[in-house]
Amino acid sequence: DFLLVEKNDKVQETREYLGLVNSKLALAQGGEVDPGKLLNELTRYASGKCNQDVIKVWINESAELFDWIDPLMAAAGKQSVCDMPPVHATGGTDYYLPVLQHVWLTPYAPPTRNDVLLSHIQAAGHEPRFKHELVKLVHDGGKVTGGIFKTSDGYVQIDAKNTLLATGGYPANPTMMGALAPSAVACCTASSYALNDDGYGLKAGIWAGG
Structure with a gap:
């Protein structure tokens, strides 16, 4: 489950x-x-x-x-x-x-790979929760036991036996790019990335002890 x-x-x-x-x-x-x-x-x-x-x-x-x-x-x-x-x-x-x-x-013709995976998840009886923005991972100084999320209905905490953090990089975060990948900022004249790849997931993992 x-x-x-x-x-x-x-x-x-x-x-x-x-x-x-x-x-x-x-x-x-x-x-x-x-x-x-x-x-x-x-x-x-x-x-x-x-x-x-x-x-x-x-x-x-x-x-x-x-x-x-x-x-x-x-x-x-x-x-x-x-x-x-x-x-x-x-x-x-x-x-x-x-x-x-x-x-x-x-x-690039529908369905995309992610569309196929979404249908597979739904067919297995699971409905993903979208519009859940991670605020912090829940932990007691040791194992992560879930997370707190910002939603349109306020903040919610989801507890879990195991937590898999799947996050992108930080190309949409100019401060992190300048600090951690300055050569890319200096050399690249064009870039393609997801706007939500702002590095927050990586920070959350570090703040939880990763």
Whole structure:
């Protein structure tokens, strides 16, 4: 049993492509990835400033996730494909760049992936609560046990045995961008992001001890 609580007033549009490691589609086209080599390359790319355990979750479980969601997309009329990169004109690169991108055809035609997931959640008997803006996570100095939300009917507290905080980054927060990613602010002339990606969810996690 679960409860989905969302700041927006409806499902957001989403990019339909995603990175997967050793999915059935990729393997069928010769796109096998060496997990250890990929982990090393991503760690190099991050200058070692990363948590390898988090990366390994994606490497080890992303194909299983795709096996779960792809039938839902297929039932909604969305066929999945795996992009294979063209042969590099100069023979490739010294860096390890495996085949990862998977996408559903006609990606921006309804229903979107999030629409499909919403229908799946509703069919399972769960109704997401939209227009719930997180104010703070509830905790006693240890485990998070829920959250307090601002709604059109006032503030509500939702208690939970387990809490999963799913939040975007902070591209819509100029102060955080200037402080934490000044090179992006200095170099980018255009950007595309969700207006609600204001970094508040990240702050809430930090304030709760994360």
